[in-house]
Amino acid sequence: MYKIQTLNKISTKGLSKLPLDNYEIASEFSKPDGIILRSFKMHDMDLPESLKAVARAGAGTNNIPIDKCSEKGIVVFNTPGANANAVKELVLTGLLLSSRKIAQGITWAQTLNGQGDEVPALIEKGKSNYVGPELMGKKLGVIGLGAIGVMVANAAYALGMEVVGYDPFISVNAAWGLQKEVQQARDLDSLISEVDYISVNVPLNDNTKGMINLEKINKMKDGVRIVNFARGGLVNNKDIIAGLKSGKVAAYVTDFPDEELIATENVIAIPHLGASTPEAEENCAVMAATQLKDFLETGNIKNSVNFPECELPITGKSRILIANKNVPNMVGQITTILAEANINIDDLLNKHRGELAYNIIELSTDVTDSVIDKLKSIAGITMVRVIKFS
Known part of the structure; x- marks a missing residue:
């Protein structure tokens, strides 16, 4: 019986993927095998020794x-793409809001209450006072594909916009899904210098933090409109406030407002609604629970943010799962102990x-506790787990 702790309210459709005959689900456990969460902040939590995996029902982690989990051999999952349609719809809304002064117009109209006839x-x-341009015929730059x-x-292309994208790390699957009419920018500077609108769609990390800055803004067209539904720290x-005050930037739509942004004219502050749809919450929960279940029951890993993708068909009686530091001679030490x-060894996957x-080491025999103890004693190994199938 696996114990799953929920740190946020998780869609029942997602939790239904964890059958009650093999899973116990509750908001509090002293020794959980897995955790499913959304926005709960785990940084101050003590991670129990029993914890094997954390599944985030959403993309951001x-x-x-992450570092603390990696040190303990705890696999962290996210759900990329599960909320993509919800965010896409809000990005399109953001483009319209940045152009047509819809939000400002609505706010003004409310001030007329009490004026009667x-x-x-x-x-x-x-x-x-609230005239704004149409999207059709304008050029959109999409950063991150x-x-x-x-x-x-x-x-955006379907709406009649000319679209140019930039992503040096675009995957094959993403490239296949892209309309052939979407142009490819040779670099970020060439994209931002030629477009009327910019949509930022990249993860936040050390390389992307503050990527939209004064240097980049100065290279943009006058009156550019920027929408950011990815992460606040990207801009x-x-x-951006200096760009708005100078008129270089006509509007900034962000899903990550703070006090200084809210106080700035031509900032449209949306209260982090990117994935706030019942469909997205269900999709994320289903994907998180499915990935967690697969890992706990088979050891296979898909959509982890700290471990490699690993999937090995079940052919044997049991399998050993081992997480370790990526240093020389680890596989040699492991196979020597087994020999x-x-x-x-029936099959072995190392990534x-x-x-x-x-x-993932597939076996047709059982493994004794003494062998497991020897494997755990190898310097650099952070996790050893055995799954029996029969």
Whole structure:
């Protein structure tokens, strides 16, 4: 029986993927095997020795102590693409809001409450203050062509926009899904210098933090409109505010407002609604629970943010799962211990991601506790687990 702790309210459709005959689910456990969460901040949590995996029902994992999990051999999953359509729809909304001054117009219209029969005439008189351009025929630059970026690019093209994308790490699957009419920028500077609108769709990391800054803004066209539904730290607040005040940037739509942005004219602050749809929450929960179940029951890893993708068909009686530091002679030490115990390896998969490595070893025999103890004693090994299938 696996114990799964939920740190946020998780869709029942997702939790239904964990059958009650093999899973116990609760918001509090002293020794959980797995954790499913959304936005709960785990950084101050003590990670129990029993914990094998953390599944984030969403794409961002800034609320999870990735390094601490990696040190303990805990696999961290996210759900890329599960909320892509929800975010795509809000990006399109953001493009329209940045152009047509819809939000400002609605706010102004509310101020006419109490004017009685004069309201229609006042509306006609004041509407010229909220004129804005159409999207059709304008050029959109999409920075980042992952699941969301591709959907944004395709949808914007369908709206009649000219679309150019930039992503030096675009996957084969993403490239296949992209409309052939979407142009490819040779580099970021060439993209931002020629477009009327910019949509930022990249993850936040050390390489992307503050990527939209004063230097980049100065290279953009006058009156550029920028929408950011990825992460707040991608755009330097001080620099975007300076761009707005100078008129270089006509509008900034962000899903990650703070006090200084809210106080700035021509910032449209949306309260982090990118994935706030019942469909997205269900999709993320289903994907998170499915990935967690597969890992706990088979050891296979898909969509981990700290370990490599690993999948090996079940052919034997049991399998050993080993996480270790990616250093020389680890596989040699592991196989030597198994050979000394007269254990034959039916199949073995070894993959690494940066400083971490992961092994799935398929066996047709059982493994004794003494062999497991010897494997755990190898310097650099952070996790050893055995799964029996029969």
